[in-house]
Amino acid sequence: xxxxxxxxLKFIVVIAxxxxxxVNALVANVLPDFSQMVSDFYRLVDLYIxxxxxxxxxxxxxxxxxxxxxxxxxxxxxxxxxxxxxxxxKVVEILKNVKVW
Amino acid sequence: MRFYVGIGKRIHLKxxxxxxxxxxxxxxxxxxxxxxxxxxxxETVQNWSTCDYGTTDYASNNCTIYNSSVYVxxxxxxxxxxVLIPNGAxxxxxxxxxxKKKTEIYKYGGVTDCASGSNINLYxxxxxxxxxxxxxxxxxxxxxFPIVTTRGVTKGDLRATCPNTWCDYWPWLSNSNxxxxxxxxxxxxxTNGVDIRDCTFVSYGSNKSVRFLCSVPxxxxxxxxxxxxxxxxxxxxxxxxxxxxxxxTVLSDPCKQYPNDQSGVIGSIGDQTxxxxxxxxxxIDNQNVNQAQTHQDLEDIKDKIDDVNDxxxxxxxxxxxTNDTLTSIDENxxxxxxxxxxxxSGYLNSSGNVVPTSNSYFYTDYLRFTKxxxxxxxxxxxxxxxxYDNNKNLLSCEAYARRTSFVPTIPQYAYYFRxxxxxxxxxxxxVYVCNGIGDILxxxxxxxxxxxxxxxxxxxxxxDTPISSLLLLPINYLQKLVDTLDGSTCIPYSVPFGxxxxxxxxxxxxxxxxxxxxxxxxxWGLIDNLFCIFMIYKVAMMVISYFEDWTSLHDTFDQMYHPxxxxxxxxxx
Numbered sequence: 001x002x003x004x005x006x007x008x009l010k011f012i013v014v015i016a017x018x019x020x021x022x023v024n025a026l027v028a029n030v031l032p033d034f035s036q037m038v039s040d041f042y043r044l045v046d047l048y049i050x051x052x053x054x055x056x057x058x059x060x061x062x063x064x065x066x067x068x069x070x071x072x073x074x075x076x077x078x079x080x081x082x083x084x085x086x087x088x089x090k091v092v093e094i095l096k097n098v099k100v101w
Numbered sequence: 102m103r104f105y106v107g108i109g110k111r112i113h114l115k116x117x118x119x120x121x122x123x124x125x126x127x128x129x130x131x132x133x134x135x136x137x138x139x140x141x142x143x144e145t146v147q148n149w150s151t152c153d154y155g156t157t158d159y160a161s162n163n164c165t166i167y168n169s170s171v172y173v174x175x176x177x178x179x180x181x182x183x184v185l186i187p188n189g190a191x192x193x194x195x196x197x198x199x200x201k202k203k204t205e206i207y208k209y210g211g212v213t214d215c216a217s218g219s220n221i222n223l224y225x226x227x228x229x230x231x232x233x234x235x236x237x238x239x240x241x242x243x244x245x246f247p248i249v250t251t252r253g254v255t256k257g258d259l260r261a262t263c264p265n266t267w268c269d270y271w272p273w274l275s276n277s278n279x280x281x282x283x284x285x286x287x288x289x290x291x292t293n294g295v296d297i298r299d300c301t302f303v304s305y306g307s308n309k310s311v312r313f314l315c316s317v318p319x320x321x322x323x324x325x326x327x328x329x330x331x332x333x334x335x336x337x338x339x340x341x342x343x344x345x346x347x348x349x350t351v352l353s354d355p356c357k358q359y360p361n362d363q364s365g366v367i368g369s370i371g372d373q374t375x376x377x378x379x380x381x382x383x384x385i386d387n388q389n390v391n392q393a394q395t396h397q398d399l400e401d402i403k404d405k406i407d408d409v410n411d412x413x414x415x416x417x418x419x420x421x422x423t424n425d426t427l428t429s430i431d432e433n434x435x436x437x438x439x440x441x442x443x444x445x446s447g448y449l450n451s452s453g454n455v456v457p458t459s460n461s462y463f464y465t466d467y468l469r470f471t472k473x474x475x476x477x478x479x480x481x482x483x484x485x486x487x488x489y490d491n492n493k494n495l496l497s498c499e500a501y502a503r504r505t506s507f508v509p510t511i512p513q514y515a516y517y518f519r520x521x522x523x524x525x526x527x528x529x530x531x532v533y534v535c536n537g538i539g540d541i542l543x544x545x546x547x548x549x550x551x552x553x554x555x556x557x558x559x560x561x562x563x564x565d566t567p568i569s570s571l572l573l574l575p576i577n578y579l580q581k582l583v584d585t586l587d588g589s590t591c592i593p594y595s596v597p598f599g600x601x602x603x604x605x606x607x608x609x610x611x612x613x614x615x616x617x618x619x620x621x622x623x624x625w626g627l628i629d630n631l632f633c634i635f636m637i638y639k640v641a642m643m644v645i646s647y648f649e650d651w652t653s654l655h656d657t658f659d660q661m662y663h664p665x666x667x668x669x670x671x672x673x674x
Contacts, residue, residue, distance in 0.1 A: 005583050006580070006583065009579060009580050012573075013576060017569050017573075020569045020572065023568050024567065024569055027568055028566070028567060034567065035567040042571070045574070053581065053585070058585055064633040065587075067633050067634070071637050071641060072579070075641065
C-alpha cells in the first residue's frame with residue numbers, strides 16, 4: 001500500500017513540477033527575495049507543523065499506524081479515481097462538441 | 102454566489118473569501134515570525150563577495166580557498182602560563198572540563214625559571230582524534246577535548262608530512278615532500294607569541310601520533326607550544342580533524358620546570374577556596390593548643406575553634422555564591438553565538454548520519470556552510486564552530502575554517518567552514534560560532550551574507566522552486582506522514598521559541614504508547630483500536646473538508662451530478 005501511495009504522490013509531484021517549472025524559474029530569478037521568503041516560510045512551517053506531525057504520529061501504536069495508512073491509501077485511490085472520471089467526462093464532452101466541417 | 106474564474110472553473114465566493122483570509126493570516130504569521138527571527142538573527146553587515154566555495158581567486162583577496170592556510174582556533178595564546186602541560190602526559194582542556202559552555206580555550210604552555218643558560222629540549226607529541234570520535238589512542242576523550250590551537254602562520258613553517266597510510270589520521274598533513282607544499286607541524290614560541298621557532302619533525306608514534314623536537318630558547322621564563330596546521334589543497338572528504346592532544350616530554354632541562362602546583366599562577370576558583378580554608382587552618386594551628394593547661398582553657402579553645410569553623414563555613418558559602426555568580430557572568434559573556442533561526446540543527450542518529458530538521462543544512466556527517474564573516478577579528482585566530490547536545494553540553498568544537506585573505510591587517514575575513522561531528526549518538530545538535538582569541542564577537546560581527554542559503558545540502562533546492570514548494574506543501578506533508586507511519590521510530594521533538602529564535606526549546610520526549618503501560622496491552626488493545634478508528638474518522642472528515650474546500654472539489658461533484666434542470670453556462674446564481 002505504501003508503494004501505491006508513494007507512486008501516487010510521486011506522480012502528482014512530477015506533474016506539478018512539470019507545469020510549474022516555468023513559473024518557478026520566473027519567480028526564482030525575478031523575485032529572489034520572495035523566493036527566499038517562501039523558502040524561510042516553508043522551513044518554519046515545516047519546523048512547527050511538519051515535525052510536529054511526525055512526532056505525533058510516531059507516538060501512535062503500530063496497528064493504529066497501519067489503519068491510518070490503509071485509510072489514506074483508500075482515500076487517495078478514491079480521489080484519484082474521481083478526478084480521473086471527471087477528466088474523462090470532460091474530454092468526452094469536448095470531443096462531442098468538436099465540429100468537423 | 103459563484104463565479105467563473107480563468108478557464109471556467111467555478112469557485113464559491115465563500116471559498117474565495119476563505120482563501121483570501123487564509124493568505125492574509127499566513128502573511129501575518131509569517132511577518133510576525135520574520136520579525137522575531139530577524140531580531141534574533143545576526144545582522145547582515147556587508148554584502149558578501151561573490152566567491153564560492155572552492156574558488157581560487159587569489160588576486161582579489163576574496164576567495165583564496167585552496168591555497169590558504171587553515172587556521173585552527175584556539176586555545177588562548179594569552180596567559181599561557183595559566184596552564185601547564187604536564188610533562189609526559191597528554192593534556193585536555195581544563196576550561197572545558199570546568200565549564201563546558203566555555204569554548205575558549207586552551208593554553209599550551211610551560212613555565213620555567215630558565216633566565217639564562219642552555220635551551221630546554223622537549224618532545225611534543227600530538228595525537229589526532231578521529232572524525233568519528235575514535236582517538237588514535239584511548240587517552241583522550243573526544244567529547245571533552247575539542248580542537249586545540251594554532252594561530253596564523255606563513256607558508257613553509259612546518260615540517261611533517263604524513264605517510265599515505267596515516268593521512269586518515271592527520272588529514273591536513275601534506276602528503277607530499279615537495280618544498281612548495283605547506284606542511285603541518287609544531288612551533289614553539291615565547292608566551293607573547295613572538296620569536297617563534299619551528300620544531301623539528303622526528304617520527305610517527307605507534308599511537309598515530311606525530312612527534313616533534315622543540316627547543317625552548319634560553320632566557321625565557323615561559324613558552325607556548327603551537328600546533329600549526331597547513332593545507333595545501335588536500336582535504337580528505339572523509340577525514341576531518343576533530344580533536345588533538347598534546348604531550349610533552351622534556352629531554353634536557355638545565356633549568357627548573359615548574360610543576361603545576363608551584364607555578365604561582367592564578368588557579369581555579371576551587372584552588373582559591375582551598376587556600377583560604379588552609380589559611381583558617383593555619384589560624385587554628387596558631388592557637389597553640391599544646392600550651393592549654395586547664396580544662397577551661399581547652400573549652401575556650403574549642404569554642405574558638407568552633408567559631409573559626411563557623412567562619413570557614415560562612416566563607417565557603419560566600420565562595421560558593423561567588424562561584425555561582427562568576428559562572429553566571431561567564432555564561433553571559435561566553436564568546437559563542439548560536440546560529441539562530443535553526444539553520445544548523447539536526448539529529449545525529451545512531452548510524453552517524455545527521456537527520457536534518459527542516460532548517461538544517463547538514464550533509465550526512467558533515468556540516469558545510471559558507472558565508473560566515475567575522476568582522477571583528479584580529480586576523481590570526483579564526484572562529485570556530487562548536488556543537489552542543491540537547492542539554493547544551495559541549496560535544497566538540499571545530500575550526501576547520503579557511504580564511505579568504507592572507508592579509509592580516511584587514512580586519513574582515515570570511516571563513517568557510519567544513520565541520521564534522523564527533524559524536525555518533527543520538528543528539529540534538531546546536532551549532533555555535535565562537536570567536537577567535539582576543540576578540541569580542543557581537544551579533545554584527547557575523548555576516549551570514551545576503552545569500553546565507555548558499556549551502557551544499559540538498560535542502561537548497563527549495564529556494565529554486567518557491568511556487569512548487571508552496572503548492573506541494575500538503576503533498577509533502579502527506580509523504581512525510583506516510584514515511585512516518587511506515588514504522589519509523591519516535592524522535593524527540595524540540596520546538597524552538599523565545600526571542601532568541603531557537604536558544605530555548607520546548608522538548609517533547611518520546612512516549613511508547615504501544616507498550617503495556619499505555620495502550621498496547623490486551624485490555625487496552627480494543628480501546629486503542631476504537632480510539633484509532635474514531636480519530637481516523639474525525640481526521641478524515643477534517644481532511645476531506647479542507648481538501649474539498651481547497652480544491653473546490655465539491656464544485657466538481659456538483660458538475661458531475663447536477664440535476665437535470667441545471668442550466669449550463671450560468672455565470673452567477
